[in-house]
Amino acid sequence: MRIQPTSNRQQAYLQMRKRKNRKIKLTQFFICIGFLLLWELSSDFGWIDSFFFSSPKRILSFYVHSLSEGTLLSHIGMTFLETACSFLLVTMISIAVATLLWFQKSLSKVLEPYLVILNSLPKSALAPLLLVWLGSGIDTIIIAGISVAVFGSIISIYNGYLQTEPEKEILIQTLGGTRMQTFQLVVFPQTIPILLSITKVNIGLSLVGVIIGEFLSARKGLGYLIIYGSQTFQLTQVIASILLLCFMAYIFYHCITLFENKAIKKPTGH
Amino acid sequence: MSNFLTLHNIGYSYHSPQEETAALHHINFSVREGEFIAIVGPSGCGKSTLLSIIAGLLLPEEGEISFNCNAGSNIQRPIGYMLQKDQLLEWRTIEQNVMLGLEITKQKTPMHLEYVNTLLKEYGLDRFRHCYPSQLSGGMKQRAALIRTLALKPDLLLLDEPFSALDYQTRLNVSSDICRLIRQTKKTVILITHDLAEAISLSDRIIVLSKRPATVIRNIPIQLSSKDNSYLSASKCPEFHNYFNLLWEDLNHENSTNKQ
Numbered sequence: 001m002r003i004q005p006t007s008n009r010q011q012a013y014l015q016m017r018k019r020k021n022r023k024i025k026l027t028q029f030f031i032c033i034g035f036l037l038l039w040e041l042s043s044d045f046g047w048i049d050s051f052f053f054s055s056p057k058r059i060l061s062f063y064v065h066s067l068s069e070g071t072l073l074s075h076i077g078m079t080f081l082e083t084a085c086s087f088l089l090v091t092m093i094s095i096a097v098a099t100l101l102w103f104q105k106s107l108s109k110v111l112e113p114y115l116v117i118l119n120s121l122p123k124s125a126l127a128p129l130l131l132v133w134l135g136s137g138i139d140t141i142i143i144a145g146i147s148v149a150v151f152g153s154i155i156s157i158y159n160g161y162l163q164t165e166p167e168k169e170i171l172i173q174t175l176g177g178t179r180m181q182t183f184q185l186v187v188f189p190q191t192i193p194i195l196l197s198i199t200k201v202n203i204g205l206s207l208v209g210v211i212i213g214e215f216l217s218a219r220k221g222l223g224y225l226i227i228y229g230s231q232t233f234q235l236t237q238v239i240a241s242i243l244l245l246c247f248m249a250y251i252f253y254h255c256i257t258l259f260e261n262k263a264i265k266k267p268t269g270h
Numbered sequence: 271m272s273n274f275l276t277l278h279n280i281g282y283s284y285h286s287p288q289e290e291t292a293a294l295h296h297i298n299f300s301v302r303e304g305e306f307i308a309i310v311g312p313s314g315c316g317k318s319t320l321l322s323i324i325a326g327l328l329l330p331e332e333g334e335i336s337f338n339c340n341a342g343s344n345i346q347r348p349i350g351y352m353l354q355k356d357q358l359l360e361w362r363t364i365e366q367n368v369m370l371g372l373e374i375t376k377q378k379t380p381m382h383l384e385y386v387n388t389l390l391k392e393y394g395l396d397r398f399r400h401c402y403p404s405q406l407s408g409g410m411k412q413r414a415a416l417i418r419t420l421a422l423k424p425d426l427l428l429l430d431e432p433f434s435a436l437d438y439q440t441r442l443n444v445s446s447d448i449c450r451l452i453r454q455t456k457k458t459v460i461l462i463t464h465d466l467a468e469a470i471s472l473s474d475r476i477i478v479l480s481k482r483p484a485t486v487i488r489n490i491p492i493q494l495s496s497k498d499n500s501y502l503s504a505s506k507c508p509e510f511h512n513y514f515n516l517l518w519e520d521l522n523h524e525n526s527t528n529k530q
Contacts, residue, residue: 165357167353167354167355167357168357168359170327170351170353171351171353171357172370172374173327174325174327174349174350174351175370175371175374175375175418175422176371176374176375176422177374181374185359185370185373185374186359189359189361190359190361192361
């Protein structure tokens with residue numbers, strides 16, 4: 001029942017919107033270019049020490065060099081794989097545990113202080129312990145990634161479940177529904193928007209955990225490149241890896257946004 | 271006509287670590303089959319508690335409720351319960367919303383679907399079946415909520431201030447509209463309201479509850495010379511004002527004793 005954009009005023013409005021969007025995109029582009037240009041110039045003219053601060057040109061040649069060697073892609077792939085695994089596991093574990101807590105209110109009362117303590121614990125402090133317990137493998141790094149995100153995620157999802165209007169739960173009850181049906185029909189669907197925003201936080205936290213893990217134990221991955229680069233004073237490698245991390249975080253975030261737009265059928269209101 | 275529902279000495283208290291609050295005390299009344307009952311009372315007197323007990327959501331601490339329907343003492347069909355807001359689920363279309371009860375009780379049989387379809391057509395929602403609740407007006411949402419309730423063919427309808435979330439003008443229209451539709455179904459109805467005019471114009475009998483702990487202080491049948499149940503025509507009847515004053519005094523008396 002959408003009104004087709006036919007009138008002149010509607011078209012003018014749409015064009016105005018288009019122009020505004022283009023302006024924003026252009027400004028974003030120029031900020032990026034301007035920053036890179038300033039960086040390059042200040043290292044060329046010796047305003048900053050390019051040994052410590054590197055330069056876009058050096059970074060670019062690092063990318064070209066390590067790509068031709070074929071090592072860079074495997075480092076990126078490793079970090080990507082570890083982050084994706086720990087993110088998926090965090091999502092599954094935290095939904096499962098939060099759901100269990102919703103069904104067993106007394107269990108959630110019992111576990112509450114433990115969850116709060118585990119959540120506020122600085123997880124990087126756990127990483128050395130994990131390394132000793134589990135050895136230096138990909139599973140240690142994935143578990144480090146999980147440990148950073150999972151407790152906060154459980155608490156947030158559980159609180160999301162609790163935000164269900166009590167009247168909606170009564171509604172299902174009066175229609176003869178079980179507690180399982182209350183969960184399936186009301187509690188879970190109404191939590192989906194909250195769930196998606198928690199997911200966005202989780203992807204960032206998983207990445208943090210994976211990098212901490214790689215700092216400590218890995219022989220592959222962007223975290224390894226960063227720590228190795230800093231120890232051998234190859235700061236171009238460090239900065240180049242950090243930039244790749246930024247890019248990876250952006251890609252992950254974008255994927256979730258795409259998924260979000262698909263998952264939530266937005267009813268077109270008036 | 272036989273008594274459909276009898277409440278015998280119902281009592282209920284809320285418990286908290288600080289205190290025990292008696293909500294209901296020795297409630298006695300009965301409802302005949304096909305009757306439209308309105309329950310009024312001072313705010314916070316436990317009207318909704320009473321309805322929850324009748325609906326089986328709460329168990330009474332004292333006394334007992336007996337249903338006497340054709341099937342025997344225990345009713346298999348769920349009781350139709352309409353809540354204060356329409357409580358339609360925003361992420362479901364109107365069609366999916368009205369089917370909710372059938373889905374829950376796994377009764378999506380052709381016969382039931384046919385019944386829901388008839389109701390959708392009758393109530394003018396057929397065109398909107400694939401719309402989401404946010405696209406409908408308040409009145410249409412209430413109608414959808416009514417269809418959702420009726421889809422399970424309940425013997426008893428409980429309405430807990432079902433119009434209180436609407437603005438005044440919509441409310442006048444919607445309440446008489448919904449109640450006309452309910453009248454057509456010839457179901458037994460218990461309506462809770464704090465609006466005396468609504469109670470008088472819609473119901474066959476009014477039960478007045480006292481302040482907490484609530485007991486029945488008046489139980490009067492309503493006989494209006496006009497009986498099309500719209501607020502407008504009811505308020506024109508001479509008896510309307512007598513009833514109104516009577517109920518008003520009851521409630522005021524309750525409020526004034528409350529202060530002492």
